[in-house]
Amino acid sequence: MTDTTMRPLGLRERKKLKAMRHIQEVALDLFDRDGYAHVTIERIAAEAEVSPSSIYRYFGTKEMVVLWDEYDPIMLKAFDDRLAAKDPIAALREVLTDVVTTAMFEQDERIMRRRMYYAMEEPSIRAAMSRQGDDMALDLRRTIAKHTGRDPDGLELRVVTAALISAFMEALAYWHETGFRDSLKEIVDGALDVIERGLRVE
Amino acid sequence: MTDTTMRPLGLRERKKLKAMRHIQEVALDLFDRDGYAHVTIERIAAEAEVSPSSIYRYFGTKEMVVLWDEYDPIMLKAFDDRLAAKDPIAALREVLTDVVTTAMFEQDERIMRRRMYYAMEEPSIRAAMSRQGDDMALDLRRTIAKHTGRDPDGLELRVVTAALISAFMEALAYWHETGFRDSLKEIVDGALDVIERGLRVE
DNA sequence: CGGTCAACTGACAGTGGCTCGCAGTTCGGC
DNA sequence: GCCGAACTGCGAGCCACTGTCAGTTGACCG
Known part of the structure; x- marks a missing residue:
């Protein structure tokens, strides 16, 4: 489990965060110009004036340079907070709509959309995102299990x-x-409706 | 779209299939002995007495050496056949339970389980499987759309x-x-029940 | 405020997955 | 049998990623 405490953030951590944001933006620029596959980590490092080693230490893999953001732990905490008062589905709906659509965009929606492009179009990045989803699912199951006393590894909770x-x-x-035509909040709401009410395709 | 015709299979194709099965089995042996990450393609190639190039031509990636099998097109065709008479969910349930649990095991259940182990425990392989799932989802959506006249890219069909x-x-x-305790058929049936009836976690 | 230690950074060398082009071989149809 | 197409092995090369090590910098404590 990663550290989720909210202490004020020392100079070290602030520098690191700033560097990561900078590297991500530089990388997106290069990807837009030359295509994801044609841009090497070395080139990103040169352009962002850090060493390749640092990029790997920060992000772990090339895909995570695109996928990384600061919201996952925030979302999980918001979910945990709401679970005390609400049932899991209502809580998750709130987090996914309200929290995500506000917190995610308060920083920079344009960067968000550019990242989304690669997350959808670049197969290796999409695969990495699925993996992130798996991790998130595990955290979610554990959190729900903690609040409801269900078996976190039971079939039903897994499927839900x-x-x-x-x-x-x-x-x-x-x-x-x-093309980002409708608001993300409405789409997410609609998608959750579909599975919540059960499947009917007639 | 890949070729799904069922013509008798020439000598060339039979040789290739036999080689692929052989390589996969040799690879699983090596993985079991030394661990997935510690076995190089070169070593699999040497052990299976083919060139590394051939392994890449056959499987494309190291992960697909584990994931590859001959059933995906069969499943899709079985699904397509059933869709004429049944609604999509019933058809998919039949394919996933009956067809999968019989066709998948008629060859060699032990190999199936060994592959499953890596598909679950090795993160890179799990990611590749998610990607396969995405492809399958696209085929499924197109097939359902063909039979029902729905929009294959609509939100509802996507989510379902x-x-x-x-x-x-x-x-x-x-x-x-x-630990493969219960029958896969029953588990799959149970999982489909959960989403079909809609989500209730109280 | 100065010293100490832990954490971070960059440089470097190495591994191996994967690609590409080429030359030789083998199967399939006429 | 014979021709063209598909397949195979070989070799060179790219680059994502890892581990190590020496040097630096922020954090903490007296």
């Missing part, structure tokens, strides 16, 4: 959690595919 | 399809995690 997350992913994909 | 596939994946994960 996976369905909710994949619905969210499909909402993102749909949002991107339709 | 993704939920069904992720339920199947979770069933596989659960099956593996519980």
Whole structure:
């Protein structure tokens, strides 16, 4: 489990965060210019004036340079907070709509959309995102289990959690595919409706 | 789209299939002995008495050496056939339970389980499987759209399809995690029940 | 405020997955 | 049998990623 405490953030951590944001933006510029596959980590490092080693230490993999953001732990905490008062689905709906659509965009929506492009179009990045989704699903299951006393590894909770997350992913994909026409909040709400009410395809 | 015709299979294709099965089995042996990460393609090639180039030509990536099998096109065709008479969910349930649990095991269940182990425990392989799932979801959506006249890229069909596939994946994960104790058919049936009836976690 | 230690950074060498082009071989149809 | 197409092995090369080590910098404590 990663550290989720909210202490004021020392100079070291602030520098690191600033560097990561800078590297990500530089990388996106290069990707837009030359295509994801044609840009090497070495080149990103040179352009961002850090060493390649640092990029790997910060992000771990090339895909995570695109996928990384600061919201996952925030979302999980927001979910945990709401679970005390609400049932899991209502809580997750709130987090996914309200929290995500506000927190995610308060910084820079344009960067968000550019990242989304690669997350959808570049197969290796999409795969990495699925993996992130798996991790998130595990955290979610554990959190729900903690609050309701259910078995975190039981079949039912597994299926429910996976369905909710994949619905969210499909909402993102749909949002991107339709050129960000509708508001993400409405799409996510619609997607959650579909699975919540059960499947009817007649 | 790949070729799904069922013509008798020439000598060339039979040789290739036999080689692929052989390489996969040799690779699984080496993985079991030394661990997935510690076995190089070069070593698999030497052990299986083919060139590394051939392995890449056959499987494309190292992960696909584990994931590859001959059933995906069969499943899709079985699904397409059933869709004429049944509604999509019933058809998919039949394919996933009957067809999969019989066709998948008629060849060699032990190999199936060994592959499952790596598909679940090795993160890179799990990621590749998610990607396969995405492809399958696209095919499924197109097939359903063809039979029902729905929009293959609409939000609702996207969510339904993704939920069904992720339920199947979770069933596989659960099956593996519980040591293959229960029959896969029953688990898959149970997982499909959960999403079909809609989500209730109270 | 100065010293100490832990954490971070950059440089470097190495591994191996994967690609590409080429020359030789083998199967399939006429 | 014979021709063209598909397949195979070989070799060179790219680059994502890892581990190590020496040097530096922020954090903490007296």
